[in-house]
Amino acid sequence: MFLQGGPGSEAPRPTLVPATPPWLPRALQDYRVVMLDQRGTGRSTPVSAARLAGLDPIGQASYLSHFRADEIVNDCELVREALGVRTWTLLGQSFGGFTALHYLSTRPGSLAGAIITGGLSAVRRPIDDVYAATWRIMIDKSEGYYRRFPEDRERVRALSRLCAQGAITLPNGDAVSRERFRTIGHRLGMQGGIEQLHYLLELDHTSPAFAHDLEAALPFGGRNPIYSVLHESSYADGVATRWSAERTMPDRVRDDVTLLAGEHLHRSLFDEDRELRPFAVAADLLAEHEWNQLYFPERLAEAEVPVAAAVYQADAYVPLEFSLETAGLLPDCRTWVTSEYEHNGLRMGAGVLDHLIGLLTGRRWL
Amino acid sequence: MLTSTESLPGLTLTSLTVEAPLDHAHPDAGSIDVFARVVTGEGGEGKP
Structure with a gap:
């Protein structure tokens, strides 16, 4: 199995x-x-905004708590x-x-x-310990990336500035925030990801190729809503998550846009992604949910x-x-x-x- | 339970869909479909 x-x-x-x-x-x-096909995915009954539309936010959160x-x-x-x-x-x-x-x-x-x-x-282990550890690992992976491709640090800084101006958009028109852009570091946790990221960043940021490849490089998006809604709950062993990744972000990362994130969810994602927006209130409720021990x-x-x-x-x-x-x-x-x-x-x-x-x-x- | 079988080069796929309670602790609270596929290689029928 x-x-x-x-x-x-x-x-x-x-x-x-x-x-x-x-x-x-x-x-x-x-x-x-x-x-x-784990429940809610593939040919199993899919979790979708349309399916949850008939429920109030508490009903939506309750439904999603069973995945x-x-x-x-x-x-x-x-x-x-x-x-x-x-x-x-x-x-x-x-x-x-x-x-x-x-x-x-x-x-x-x-x-x-x-x-x-x-x-x-x-x-x-407290969920915050897990996220604190993965932030430390991502700092190492970011520094390793720039050792390999030193010029990419300035490129990331420039693209992050464009994100702050609302100038980086996905094919569906959604503007990518600086915090969301940072999650391109997700690629660095995968074999071959360092090269993939480099080849993405060398593209002209106004090209359709960049928009599509950036979308593909972002871990959290509309295709698999469960991933965004329940990712933090995977580490919740008898506790609530309360946006742990965001809370544990080190100051050093907060102050340096070139330090990339991995599977680090930020709450505002649910406002900026049009396909995740219908899940925003339920995601907030689930962040406060006291999960059972696994x-x-x-x-x-x-x-x-x-x-x-x-x-x-x-x-x-x-x-x-x-x-x-x-x-x-x-x-x-x-x-x-x-x-x-x-x-x-x-x-x-x-x-x-x-x-x-x-x-x-x-x-x-x- | 629904099942069906398909053949691909070198593979036999047996699909099944089971009905599962949304909440196993409260089976009355609705149900969902869960899909799985058994992949068998050539000559693999007797394998675990």
Whole structure:
């Protein structure tokens, strides 16, 4: 069972020409693969502004509160039962790994094993600690970017100034604020992202190519509304989020527009993106919502399920320090720490999955 | 549960849609569809 990153993205559409996702042929050597369109995405009943239009903001927030990892695990169990399968092995990437942790916390009896890539989330850590850590990582990644492409620092400064003047717009006409522009740093957390960002910034900012490629580089947008509405809730383990990314932004970042952001949501996003605007009031209500606990250390300690996990040394989204702490909570976690990949290592080919299947099956020693 | 099967080069796709409660703690509070697809490679029918 493949649990997709996100939240709010559907499973990849499988094909072998070319291999999509790139790890699929390797997975099929050992398994049949179940691709789940997590609730609200893909061919599952979609979350959309139109569907929520008939509800008042409290009703909208209440509806949207049911799209977290706990309900996704409940859905997985329905699918598992419908397929007549007694146990299965999870492959959880990023947010899918968070979901796998909840699965291990609540339904270990349904699991033959779990492979987790860039997805060992912090357990029982304050959400602000997680965002503070990812801000620090993004400062490092920004500085690394400018070491590689020194001239891009001035380019980012100039484009940020244009954003402040309302001169940078997306294909739909939405003006991009300085804070939103900063989230192009999201690319820096991905393999190859440094080059992609450079090639974006070298374009003439008045060209249609720039507008479209900028839109594609921004993490938060209208296509996957759940991602914007519930992203912070992924780290809310029994607390409210209260716009944690915005609150924990370091002064150094606030004062320097060239320090880029990653998966750092800013509240005003919901005002400036016309497709997210219908979710603005519900997003505010959900930011104050006291979420239920998702991960239980004592239950994880009892989950006698083999786990093989890739932890990326410089992961921009799921910090190393918390991942290792969480690995330590699991009774049988075979952890592979590597600096060879960024957060999207799984998608780089068959290598990561091959390594982890080896660890899970015992074909490869730790 | 609805199912259907498609063939792609080298792959067999079995799609299914299950009805799930919006809120598993309160099954009366409405339901949504959840879609999943089982991907099987050539000769993979017996694999877990």
